[in-house]
Amino acid sequence: MLLTLDCADQPGITAQVTTFLFERGCNILDAQQFRDPSSDRFFMRVAFDPAAHGPDDLREAFEALGKSFGMDWSITAQDRARRVIIMVSKFDHCLVDLLYRRRTGELAIDPVAIVSNHPRDVAIHDDIGDIPFHHIPVTTPTKPEAEARLRALAEETGAELIILARYMQIFSDEQSAHFAGRCINIHHSFLPGFKGARPYGQAHERGVKIIGATAHFVTGDLDEGPIIHQDVERISHADSAADLVRKGRDIERRVLAEAVRLFCEERVLLNGKRTVIFRG
The missing domain is CATH 3.40.50.170 (Formyl transferase, N-terminal domain)
Incomplete structure (x- = not known):
């Protein structure tokens, strides 16, 4: 599964995202992030094993976290054409x-x-x-x-x-x-x-x-x-x-x-x- 997001840079984004995945038993396989100092925005891409969770369940659960940080985000299946x-x-x-x-x-x-x-x-x-x-x-x-x-x-x-x-x-x-x-x-x-x-x-x-x-x-x-x-x-x-x-x-x-x-x-x-x- 893939999670991508961007939002205004602020403390705690990485910690909250990784905690969200950990609490649901998801295993992070790859994570990349970038802060653009010119726009003061934070960007992140995380590939993870969703365990028993489907994308719809994860999207519903992530909604509150995404809203709290003002994120533009998506959760998609990694192997889907x-x-x-x-x-x-x-x-x-x-x-x-x-x-x-x-x-x-x-x-x-x-x-x-x-x-x-x-x-x-x-x-x-x-x-x-x-x-x-x-x-x-x-x-x-x-x-x-x-x-x-x-x-x-x-x-x-x-x-x-x-x-x-x-x-x-x-x-x-x-x-x-x-x-x-x-x-x-x-x-x-x-x-x-x-x-x-x-x-x-x-x-x-x-x-x-x-x-x-x-x-x-x-x-x-x-x-x-x-x-x-x-x-x-x-x-x-x-x-x-x-x-x-x-x-x-x-x-x-x-x-x-x-x-x-x-x-x-x-x-x-x-x-x-x-x-x-x-x-x-």
Whole structure:
């Protein structure tokens, strides 16, 4: 079982949480905590053996303690696959990688839908099995309707996370707010330096020495949401524009997969415009 929490920093939080678990016969397996001096907030993640207790019983019992400290908290089953919607446009390398990692047991995700603004034969070049595919085209006049369809689909499927796996449409402010804290995007880390449709070509023309990718939560500020994970790779003068695209695809899929893993394992806590990441 996993307990995560954040609240205004004050004495006694760790003692009260560990006492709560001890009194119920729970065995702490791993505990991480962090105090942010800039926001004066306390963050904690505890993995524990719940003994004979179910999550609902523990949530009910923890309610009073959480309220006394003004906590934002959750208690979840550690081994439960998170229900996700994966969104993709024309490039499916991140999608295929996520599905492969799910098949090998590396990612605890349950894809309840794949959504694209393009037809299936354009958006996906690999077998997705029996995962439902939804073509939701987006144009300027139909964008409100398309976004409403996605919200309805997320509600119907009980999706806990929306993954933008190279989905090349910009969410409206309303959509971003609706999925706040549960929508992850991946993009190349050249922004704002190399914008537009040819970032790798532009980077090659400028002779960059490092390329990378960033996975972040979606907010109304385009590509400026709280960062979850990043990675880079060095580039030499001998690399062509095609080499940058190839290496960029590899970084994108790695970074997105790691961000999804961190989210599913309850290792990501929001801290204003930043995140607290409990690695493991």
